[in-house]
Amino acid sequence: MGRMKGHSIVKAGLIEDTLNRRFHFNPCVAVHELRMRMRDGRPFSVLFFYALLAILSVLITLAVVTFSYSGFYDPMTSEVGLGRITFTALAYAQMILMLFVLPAYGAGAITMEHEKRTIEMLRATLLSPSDVVTGKSLVVLAFGALLLVTSVPVAAWSMMLGGISPTDVLLTYSYLFVIATWASAIGMFMSNLFTKSITAIVASYVVLGFWCAGIPAAVSIVGMTFSQSSSTSAAGFVSFAFLVLVVGIVSGWLLFLIHRRIWSAIFKRAGRNLATLVSALAAVLLVWLIFRGLMSPLLGIADLNRPESMLLLIPYGGLGLIIYPSGAEAMFQSSSAALTADQIQLCAWAFSAGIFLLMALLLWLRSIALYESRSRTRT
Amino acid sequence: MIHVQGLTKRYGNITAANDLTFSVEAGDAFGFIGPNGAGKTTTIRMLAALLKPDEGTATINGYDVLQEPEGVRASVGYMPDFFGVYEDMKVWEYLDFFAAAYRVAWRRRPALIRDVLELTDLSAKRDTYVDALSRGMKQRLCLAKTIIHDPDLLLLDEPASGLDPRARIEIRELLQQLCSMGKTILISSHILPELGDLCNKIGIIEQGKLLMVGAVEDIWQQLEGGTQLVIVVHDRQQEASDFLAARPDIADVELEENALHAVYRGDPDAQSAVLTALVESGFRVTSFAERETDLESLYMRLTRGIVS
Numbered sequence: 080m081g082r083m084k085g086h087s088i089v090k091a092g093l094i095e096d097t098l099n100r101r102f103h104f105n106p107c108v109a110v111h112e113l114r115m116r117m118r119d120g121r122p123f124s125v126l127f128f129y130a131l132l133a134i135l136s137v138l139i140t141l142a143v144v145t146f147s148y149s150g151f152y153d154p155m156t157s158e159v160g161l162g163r164i165t166f167t168a169l170a171y172a173q174m175i176l177m178l179f180v181l182p183a184y185g186a187g188a189i190t191m192e193h194e195k196r197t198i199e200m201l202r203a204t205l206l207s208p209s210d211v212v213t214g215k216s217l218v219v220l221a222f223g224a225l226l227l228v229t230s231v232p233v234a235a236w237s238m239m240l241g242g243i244s245p246t247d248v249l250l251t252y253s254y255l256f257v258i259a260t261w262a263s264a265i266g267m268f269m270s271n272l273f274t275k276s277i278t279a280i281v282a283s284y285v286v287l288g289f290w291c292a293g294i295p296a297a298v299s300i301v302g303m304t305f306s307q308s309s310s311t312s313a314a315g316f317v318s319f320a321f322l323v324l325v326v327g328i329v330s331g332w333l334l335f336l337i338h339r340r341i342w343s344a345i346f347k348r349a350g351r352n353l354a355t356l357v358s359a360l361a362a363v364l365l366v367w368l369i370f371r372g373l374m375s376p377l378l379g380i381a382d383l384n385r386p387e388s389m390l391l392l393i394p395y396g397g398l399g400l401i402i403y404p405s406g407a408e409a410m411f412q413s414s415s416a417a418l419t420a421d422q423i424q425l426c427a428w429a430f431s432a433g434i435f436l437l438m439a440l441l442l443w444l445r446s447i448a449l450y451e452s453r454s455r456t457r458t
Numbered sequence: 459m460i461h462v463q464g465l466t467k468r469y470g471n472i473t474a475a476n477d478l479t480f481s482v483e484a485g486d487a488f489g490f491i492g493p494n495g496a497g498k499t500t501t502i503r504m505l506a507a508l509l510k511p512d513e514g515t516a517t518i519n520g521y522d523v524l525q526e527p528e529g530v531r532a533s534v535g536y537m538p539d540f541f542g543v544y545e546d547m548k549v550w551e552y553l554d555f556f557a558a559a560y561r562v563a564w565r566r567r568p569a570l571i572r573d574v575l576e577l578t579d580l581s582a583k584r585d586t587y588v589d590a591l592s593r594g595m596k597q598r599l600c601l602a603k604t605i606i607h608d609p610d611l612l613l614l615d616e617p618a619s620g621l622d623p624r625a626r627i628e629i630r631e632l633l634q635q636l637c638s639m640g641k642t643i644l645i646s647s648h649i650l651p652e653l654g655d656l657c658n659k660i661g662i663i664e665q666g667k668l669l670m671v672g673a674v675e676d677i678w679q680q681l682e683g684g685t686q687l688v689i690v691v692h693d694r695q696q697e698a699s700d701f702l703a704a705r706p707d708i709a710d711v712e713l714e715e716n717a718l719h720a721v722y723r724g725d726p727d728a729q730s731a732v733l734t735a736l737v738e739s740g741f742r743v744t745s746f747a748e749r750e751t752d753l754e755s756l757y758m759r760l761t762r763g764i765v766s
């Protein structure tokens with residue numbers, strides 16, 4: 080027993096050494112956070128309710144579908160398997176639950192240090208801003224993964240009901256994990272922006288609510304206004320423009336960060352203004368090249384000038400297109416070669432998950448930068 | 459160890475630290491004294507590379523606080539004035555976290571934790587939850603985390619504030635022990651007796667300005683121009699007082715509660731001549747002593763007139 084424990088300590092220590100040396104990442108914040116958050120099986124009550132709600136939503140769907148003799152589902156004639164319907168209910172229930180749980184979980188990460196008055200001592204250590212922010216983010220993500228894993232048995236049961244393939248399940252789960260990353264990144268960002276947990280949590284919910292409900296509403300209002308004056312699909316164009324905007328802002332920020340790290344290091348202080356100018360020009364050039372080089376083949380695959388393309392930007396829209404790829408058919412079928420349903424599904428997954436991952440990456444980098452700037456000047 | 463030159467920090471129109479210049483050598487115990495709001499915390503946070511000075515420079519162990527904060531952090535153990543502890547965390551886990559955060563290799567951590575727990579007299583609490591500790595124990599635990607990476611310099615911001623007398627004494631003994639281990643200590647306080655036995659050097663700060671800085675005895679000498687003597691005679695106190703006042707090497711005699719407080723300005727080695735003269739004149743001297751350098755009265759004398 081003692082020897083076993085000794086072995087695991089050595090193993091953990093070697094992992095720590097490797098992370099420190101190879102990746103310049105000090106994992107102690109993650110370990111510390113895990114010790115606190117996972118103590119005494121505290122998260123298991125959350126896990127339990129999560130699983131309970133997920134199962135309940137599946138059962139309710141099942142009951143509604145099979146026992147109501149309404150016309151909208153007849154198991155004898157429908158092409159959609161019962162498994163797919165229950166799985167859809169499961170996936171959506173999980174997405175909603177995660178969008179509630181994870182931002183709150185992430186939003187407390189740094190504000191908690193302020194509230195407990197531990198932030199000063201944390202900042203006095205040799206931990207880098209990235210060690211702190213990344214370490215804490217990883218634990219929130221691990222919790223998200225744990226939530227997803229608890230629902231796997233329910234998903235397996237759906238598969239047994241038929242109508243759903245392992246690929247569907249895999250794509251859905253990976254997509255849900257990407258959404259979890261995005262949601263917790265929003266929480267983490269707010270946690271660095273504010274000093275009170277409650278403010279950070281409310282701000283995260285407001286942003287998420289705006290993203291999930293406000294954007295579709297705004298786009299459809301604009302779309303309706305346009306479609307009266309012209310016959311082309313204006314809503315599609317608007318959503319496409321929006322997508323370009325998102326990608327543009329994200330890549331612009333990434334370039335700005337690269338500029339801050341690399342250019343200003345080269346030019347030091349003397350040529351800072353010059354460096355800013357040069358890198359701004361370089362950024363413009365690069366964004367243009369990326370759009371020419373990277374986006375045009377993508378645009379060849381997808382006709383983002385359609386109303387459905389907006390769905391790719393919204394968590395539940397993307398999820399719908401992954402589970403029911405037929406919805407995205409028109410969007411991806413306009414390209415030269417006809418795509419199979421599987422390929423369409425993969426395209427929808429790649430586009431939507433890519434956008435959310437990009438946003439999560441941006442938020443993560445911004446969180447680190449925020450933490451850094453706060454620790455050098457204020458409070 | 460610490461070299462501060464013209465250090466200034468402003469908050470709006472408040473100058474929390476105003477053109478501070480002082481230095482602390484290795485092995486010193488430097489007492490930073492001043493009332494609440496004087497700028498002690500602001501200064502210490504700048505020294506710990508947690509706050510950016512508006513003007514001036516500070517180097518710690520040769521590292522500039524602005525240019526090389528990493529070097530500063532590695533050489534400094536910082537204990538804030540107000541701090542909290544993590545909930546749901548055991549004492550050893552708490553120390554293990556900070557040790558790892560200061561990049562102490564994992565192989566060395568268990569032994570190190572054992573050592574600092576022993577030093578701070580918390581060995582029995584190794585597996586206790588941190589938030590279940592008493593206030594004094596929390597303070598000692600914070601001191602334990604402050605020394606966990608074996609820093610050369612300790613920046614302690616009011617480490618004994620809000621403690622009961624017993625815990626206060628425990629902290630002071632601990633700090634004395636750390637001094638004797640060769641650590642350089644900068645300790646702030648608004649309560650003077652706290653620093654009494656501990657510090658060999660003090661700086662007095664008031665409204666962001668350093669009023670005086672130097673070795674405790676030097677400041678005394680400067681103020682009094684002599685050594686304080688406390689003499690107790692069995693009777694004829696008033697006569698003794700007059701007798702002393704008549705001597706050329708004695709200045710400023712006061713009679714307080716049967717004790718004579720006198721300032722000796724003569725040759726320090728010939729101090730006993732005063733005692734001999736008293737005894738030879740028939741006074742029954744029961745006690746003849748140099749007065750303990752009392753920071754409180756020093757402080758009161760220093761700030762008298764300067765601060766209104």
Ligand SMILES: Nc1ncnc2c1ncn2[C@@H]1O[C@H](COP(=O)(O)OP(=O)(O)O)[C@@H](O)[C@H]1O
Nearest residue numbers: 458469472474493494495496497498499500501
């Ligand atoms: N973050 C801050 N913003 C504005 N004023 C501050 C801040 N921190 C300290 N001060 C002011 O600076 C002065 C010095 O404060 P401080 O260094 O905390 O004093 P001390 O530690 O000696 O009690 C006080 O007048 C205080 O109000």
Ligand SMILES: [Mg+2]
Nearest residue numbers: 495498499539
């Ligand atoms: Mg203070």
